[in-house]
């Protein structure tokens with residue numbers, strides 16, 4: 001499940017310690033690994049809350065796209081649905097040239113789930129917007145279209161993690177991350193103004209306008 005939708009699951013997680021840290025799966029680019037389509041980490045290795053580097057977390061990284069398609073590679077985006085639809089055979093993943101990457105994306109997702117199980121991860125900290133790792137907002141079709149379109153949905157790897165009962169959260173879900181921090185650092189005070197990505201003004205404006213257009 002998405003932790004943003006299930007605060008009770010955050011509440012029920014065990015409290016981690018240095019001796020028994022949380023085992024957390026990271027999108028590999030967010031650990032600074034150069035696994036992006038262009039051979040960089042997209043700058044995603046920086047800027048995460050300090051508590052995520054605490055010894056109370058054991059971090060393991062995996063990139064489902066690089067695992068299957070290598071680096072560099074073309075840019076995958078989902079057409080006709082989100083990651084769940086891809087898993088169900090109702091949507092496809094195409095790159096910017098129209099090449100079908102669906103099979104590789106599903107195989108990469110399966111490898112990520114296998115990796116997560118091997119490492120007994122308790123929850124996953126993922127990027128957003130990615131056709132593999134996105135958990136809140138992803139592109140609706142090719143991201144290089146002008147203007148690009150967005151949809152609320154998950155990427156292929158995020159969908160398969162969810163279906164395997166591995167909770168996921170996006171790095172943009174600040175409210176939920178504050179609640180996770182409180183579990184890891186009980187003497188911390190959560191930021192009362194922190195909000196999750198779907199609560200941001202951009203998300204509310206974009207998706208309410210898109211819903212009106214659809215009517």
Ligand code: SF4
Nearest residue numbers: 027028029063130133
């Ligand atoms: S597939 Fe996931 S881990 Fe790999 S570069 Fe994209 S967002 Fe990062």
